[in-house]
Amino acid sequence: MNIDKEKPTALITGFSSGIGLAYAKYLASKDWNLDLISYNKSRAEEALLELNHARTNVYLKDLSKPESIMELTQTIQAPDLIVANAGITKFGEAGSFTSKEKKDLFYLLCNGVIDLIEAYLPEMEKNKNPRIVIISSIGAITPMPKSSIYAAAKSAIHSYGQSLSKEMSQKGISVTVSLPGYVRTEAHKKAGLDHLKEKVPGWMWIEADQVVRETEKASLKGSSSVIPGIVYKLVRPFLQMSLANRLWNKITRRKS
Numbered sequence: 295m296n297i298d299k300e301k302p303t304a305l306i307t308g309f310s311s312g313i314g315l316a317y318a319k320y321l322a323s324k325d326w327n328l329d330l331i332s333y334n335k336s337r338a339e340e341a342l343l344e345l346n347h348a349r350t351n352v353y354l355k356d357l358s359k360p361e362s363i364m365e366l367t368q369t370i371q372a373p374d375l376i377v378a379n380a381g382i383t384k385f386g387e388a389g390s391f392t393s394k395e396k397k398d399l400f401y402l403l404c405n406g407v408i409d410l411i412e413a414y415l416p417e418m419e420k421n422k423n424p425r426i427v428i429i430s431s432i433g434a435i436t437p438m439p440k441s442s443i444y445a446a447a448k449s450a451i452h453s454y455g456q457s458l459s460k461e462m463s464q465k466g467i468s469v470t471v472s473l474p475g476y477v478r479t480e481a482h483k484k485a486g487l488d489h490l491k492e493k494v495p496g497w498m499w500i501e502a503d504q505v506v507r508e509t510e511k512a513s514l515k516g517s518s519s520v521i522p523g524i525v526y527k528l529v530r531p532f533l534q535m536s537l538a539n540r541l542w543n544k545i546t547r548r549k550s
């Protein structure tokens with residue numbers, strides 16, 4: 295194992311780009327050991343070069359499959375910090391996805407995150423300052439037309455994280471769910487939604503680094519949730535109101 299036992303270890307899923315890579319860079323700058331997981335080999339190799347951190351172990355696994363989580367949790371020791379970040383955006387009308395597509399997406403964004411976390415809870419409890427960070431989405435608390443399965447999975451994992459945070463506070467494990475809005479990453483391009491970069495106003499986009507900084511701050515404080523970016527913090531109280539929601543969808547050009 296490529297680790298220094300004096301230093302804390304983080305397990306990050308989806309490290310090869312976007313928020314996951316920004317998280318890996320941030321923790322590398324703080325001298326952490328890193329267990330990094332993603333699926334695509336060439337993207338992982340590129341990210342590793344960019345990261346340039348010696349104490350790193352990389353695992354290539356498809357996290358939409360339960361057996362991948364089982365294999366990983368049998369291989370990697372309980373970390374001090376889990377960053378459950380891996381994910382994709384799927385865009386399409388309700389009814390347009392096959393059962394397998396829906397099942398895989400839900401496992402990647404929700405059930406697999408639960409399986410990963412729960413495999414480690416008993417051992418993490420014994421660590422010094424154990425923390426869990428779940429990257430959900432602002433879609434967990436606002437409707438996302440044509441991304442209903444994505445929003446449902448993000449909502450379910452948000453709810454799980456909120457309950458787990460309360461339950462684990464007695465055991466000394468900090469659990470924080472982060473709910474980012476639009477973040478400049480590869481996610482939209484991969485989902486065929488590159489046009490959103492033109493359509494959604496510039497002031498609504500935040501950088502992955504900012505998501506990491508604000509999420510880490512909230513996690514170290516023991517907050518159960520965080521919404522990165524001032525714009526999203528300001529609109530959050532109004533997101534459940536239908537008038538505010540119509541306005542929101544208009545600004546972001548999402549048709550309901």
Ligand SMILES: NC(=O)c1ccc[n+]([C@@H]2O[C@H](COP(=O)([O-])OP(=O)(O)OC[C@H]3O[C@@H](n4cnc5c(N)ncnc54)[C@H](OP(=O)(O)O)[C@@H]3O)[C@@H](O)[C@H]2O)c1
Pocket residue numbers: 307308309310311312313314331332333334335337338355356357358379380381382383402429430431432473474475476477478479480481482484
């Ligand atoms: N960007 C946004 O606007 C935004 C907003 C709210 C929430 N989020 C959430 O933030 C998280 C990170 O997304 P991002 O925006 O940083 O996107 P990204 O740049 O596309 O990165 C996604 C990461 O997840 C990995 N991944 C995807 N599917 C995987 C699978 N089946 N098995 C293993 N790894 C997989 C990718 O690895 P590969 O290289 O192997 O594909 C990549 O490392 C996601 O959960 C996303 O839903 C993003």
